[in-house]
Amino acid sequence: xxxxxxxxxxxxxxxxxxxxxxxxxxxxxxxxxxxxxxxxxxxxxxxxxxxxxxxxxxxxxxxxxxxxxxxxxxxxxxxxxxxxxxxxxxxxxxxxxxxxxxxxxxxxxxxxxxxxx
Amino acid sequence: xxxxxxxxxxxxxxxxxxxxxxxxxxxxxxxxxxxxxxxxxxxxxxxxxxxxxxxxxxxxxxxxxxxxxxxxxxxxxxxxxxxxxxxxxxxxxxxxxxxxxxxxxxxxxxx
Numbered sequence: 693x694x695x696x697x698x699x700x701x702x703x704x705x706x707x708x709x710x711x712x713x714x715x716x717x718x719x720x721x722x723x724x725x726x727x728x729x730x731x732x733x734x735x736x737x738x739x740x741x742x743x744x745x746x747x748x749x750x751x752x753x754x755x756x757x758x759x760x761x762x763x764x765x766x767x768x769x770x771x772x773x774x775x776x777x778x779x780x781x782x783x784x785x786x787x788x789x790x791x792x793x794x795x796x797x798x799x800x801x802x803x804x805x806x807x808x809x
Numbered sequence: 810x811x812x813x814x815x816x817x818x819x820x821x822x823x824x825x826x827x828x829x830x831x832x833x834x835x836x837x838x839x840x841x842x843x844x845x846x847x848x849x850x851x852x853x854x855x856x857x858x859x860x861x862x863x864x865x866x867x868x869x870x871x872x873x874x875x876x877x878x879x880x881x882x883x884x885x886x887x888x889x890x891x892x893x894x895x896x897x898x899x900x901x902x903x904x905x906x907x908x909x910x911x912x913x914x915x916x917x918x919x920x
Contacts, residue, residue, distance in 0.1 A: 734898075
C-alpha cells in the first residue's frame with residue numbers, strides 16, 4: 693500500500709513565523725502535490741512537483757514556496773505565516789505522468805491542521 | 810474551464826439503505842474520475858478510480874460509474890452502514906492533468 697506521511701497532525705504558529713510542512717511518500721512516486729482545504733472552498737492546489745527539483749504553481753501559490761530535494765520528500769514553506777493561512781494542508785502523491793491515466797491516481801496523507809495566531 | 814459539482818451537499822439515510830451520490834462535470838474531456846472518502850479532521854482515502862475508457866469500477870459494496878457523454882459520475886453504496894458516514898469527494902482529471910474537485914457530499918448513516 694502507498695503510504696504518505698506528513699510531519700505534523702496539528703501545528704500552531706504565530707504570525708510572521710517561517711513554517712515548514714513536510715511530506716514523505718514511500719512508493720517511489722514521481723508526482724507530489726500540496727493542497728489546502730477550507731470550508732466552503734474545497735480543495736485548492738498550491739504547488740505540485742513532477743520530479744526532483746522541479747515545481748509548478750497551482751491555483752493559489754501566493755505566500756507559499758516548495759522544495760523537493762529528494763524524490764520521496766516534498767516540503768511546503770510559509771515564508772511569513774499569516775492568519776489567512778490557517779487551514780488544513782493535504783499532501784498527495786501519484787505514480788507518474790506516463791503509463792496511462794491510472795498512474796495519475798492520487799494518494800493522500802493524513803493532513804496537517806495549521807493554526808496561525 | 811472544468812467545473813465539478815456534487816449533489817446533494819448532505820445526505821442522511823437509515824442504516825441498510827442503498828444510496829447514490831452524484832458528481833457532474835462540465836467538460837467531457839476528462840481523463841479519469843476519482844472518488845475519495847474523508848473522515849472529519851482526516852486526510853482523503855482513495856475509493857475508486859475510473860479511467861476515461863471505462864464505464865464503472867467496483868470495490869466491495871461500492872460501485873462507481875462514469876458517463877462522459879452526459880458529464881456524470883455516480884457512487885453507489887449498497888447496504889449502508891454507520892461506518893460509511895463521512896464526506897465523499899469526487900475529482901476529475903482535466904486536460905492539464907490536474908484534479909478538479911467537487912465540494913463533497915456529507916453522508917450520515919443513522920443506526
